[in-house]
Amino acid sequence: MTKLWNKGYNLDAVIENYTVSDDYSLDQKLVQYDCVASLAHAKMLHKIGILTTQELRDLEMGLQEIMSLWEQGKFKIERSQEDCHTAIETYLIEHYGDAGRKIHTGRSRNDQVLVALKLFAKDEIGQILEAAQELVKSLNAFAKAHRETPIPGRTHMQLAMPASLGLWAGAMSASLQDDVIFLQAALKIIDQCPLGSASSFGVSLPLDRQFVSDTLGFEKVQHNVLYCANSRGKWESMALSAYTQIMLTLSKAANDLIFFSLPELGYVSLPKELCSGSSLMPQKKNPDGLELIRAKAATVQGNLNIILEIIRPLISGYNRDFQETKRPFMQSTQITKESLWVMTHTIEKLEVHLDKCVAAFKPELFATDWVMELVAQGIPFRTAYQQVAQNPNDAPHQDPIQNIRTKNYD
Numbered sequence: 342m343t344k345l346w347n348k349g350y351n352l353d354a355v356i357e358n359y360t361v362s363d364d365y366s367l368d369q370k371l372v373q374y375d376c377v378a379s380l381a382h383a384k385m386l387h388k389i390g391i392l393t394t395q396e397l398r399d400l401e402m403g404l405q406e407i408m409s410l411w412e413q414g415k416f417k418i419e420r421s422q423e424d425c426h427t428a429i430e431t432y433l434i435e436h437y438g439d440a441g442r443k444i445h446t447g448r449s450r451n452d453q454v455l456v457a458l459k460l461f462a463k464d465e466i467g468q469i470l471e472a473a474q475e476l477v478k479s480l481n482a483f484a485k486a487h488r489e490t491p492i493p494g495r496t497h498m499q500l501a502m503p504a505s506l507g508l509w510a511g512a513m514s515a516s517l518q519d520d521v522i523f524l525q526a527a528l529k530i531i532d533q534c535p536l537g538s539a540s541s542f543g544v545s546l547p548l549d550r551q552f553v554s555d556t557l558g559f560e561k562v563q564h565n566v567l568y569c570a571n572s573r574g575k576w577e578s579m580a581l582s583a584y585t586q587i588m589l590t591l592s593k594a595a596n597d598l599i600f601f602s603l604p605e606l607g608y609v610s611l612p613k614e615l616c617s618g619s620s621l622m623p624q625k626k627n628p629d630g631l632e633l634i635r636a637k638a639a640t641v642q643g644n645l646n647i648i649l650e651i652i653r654p655l656i657s658g659y660n661r662d663f664q665e666t667k668r669p670f671m672q673s674t675q676i677t678k679e680s681l682w683v684m685t686h687t688i689e690k691l692e693v694h695l696d697k698c699v700a701a702f703k704p705e706l707f708a709t710d711w712v713m714e715l716v717a718q719g720i721p722f723r724t725a726y727q728q729v730a731q732n733p734n735d736a737p738h739q740d741p742i743q744n745i746r747t748k749n750y751d
């Protein structure tokens with residue numbers, strides 16, 4: 342199979358296996374985006390007089406054929422082809438001759454992979470934002486339903502003050518809403534079209550970059566051609582920083598739910614359909630989904646570091662090192678999306694046990710409220726504090742539900 346850079350010799354097999362690695366199979370995810378970008382590029386080449394109308398038609402047909410083959414799972418990328426860009430151009434040349442030979446005019450695989458990855462990223466981040474909004478909705482509904490479901494609030498994991506499941510769910514929702522703003526900011530930075538930057542230095546043809554950018558639905562052209570190349574890995578790491586924040590929120594929520602559902606506490610429980618059992622201990626009902634959210638948060642954060650470390654030592658311009666950022670980026674995108682789905686599903690199925698929540702209230706939880714009562718009677722705060730500190734468990738008994746009703750939790 343001929344490579345795009347074929348110059349009449351064969352690449353050493355050991356080097357080929359090592360350099361291509363699994364990149365050609367990751368590229369299955371980029372085929373549709375490369376076709377869309379190639380089509381916009383072809384339209385632009387036609388506009389500036391490089392492709393005839395017939396050649397443009399041929400390329401439109403060819404790219405359509407590739408997309409429908411891909412949709413049926415029949416578009417193969419061979420390892421020897423290195424990537425989807427080669428497989429697509431090879432198909433176009435085999436089926437449409439010179440039109441196929443002209444498609445690469447004015448571009449390099451370096452800007453080609455950037456644009457395909459950005460189109461992929463825009464789609465996926467759009468889905469992640471939607472999934473995050475869904476979870477915000479579920480958390481808000483849960484918060485509303487459990488506004489008056491009391492649970493002990495903790496600091497240092499010790500009993501602190503009365504809280505509610507509603508307060509907890511609202512906190513998770515607020516955290517996720519911040520993460521959404523962060524991811525939207527990353528998306529705005531990603532939404533700049535790199536096509537036309539070619540290898541890293543543009544080309545001496547009057548490419549209409551604005552036309553390509555508009556056709557592909559980017560917010561604007563990413564103007565500096567060298568920065569286009571340099572920004573690879575950088576924008577992925579921005580998305581991953583936001584994914585990391587989302588995963589931190591999910592991880593905290595997962596941890597809290599695992600804690601709330603401890604048999605000794607039992608404020609909530611997961612329906613058995615969401616839990617797996619033990620191969621040995623018949624009584625076990627394990628929150629594996631939540632545990633894996635916690636672990637996958639570490640993977641996403643680790644992947645962020647991988648990308649940052651890959652790009653950190655590079656000099657300006659394309660370097661093959663960039664290829665290694667594709668896998669951690671794609672993997673983290675998938676993990677973040679799926680983790681949001683799993684958490685939404687879990688919140689919607691969560692069973693709450695009001696009796697257990699109320700039973701968890703020991704008198705000491707009302708100690709600070711007792712101090713406030715004394716303060717309201719005119720006793721100086723420090724004096725009241727010291728008085729209650731003598732015996733916090735003597736705090737006058739309160740109904741936990743009544744107590745949290747008086748708190749300004751919203």
Ligand code: ARG
Nearest residue numbers: 364424450451454661663664
């Ligand atoms: N698979 C390569 C990547 O992801 C495609 C670009 C190859 N470019 C090159 N100059 N060898 O970076």
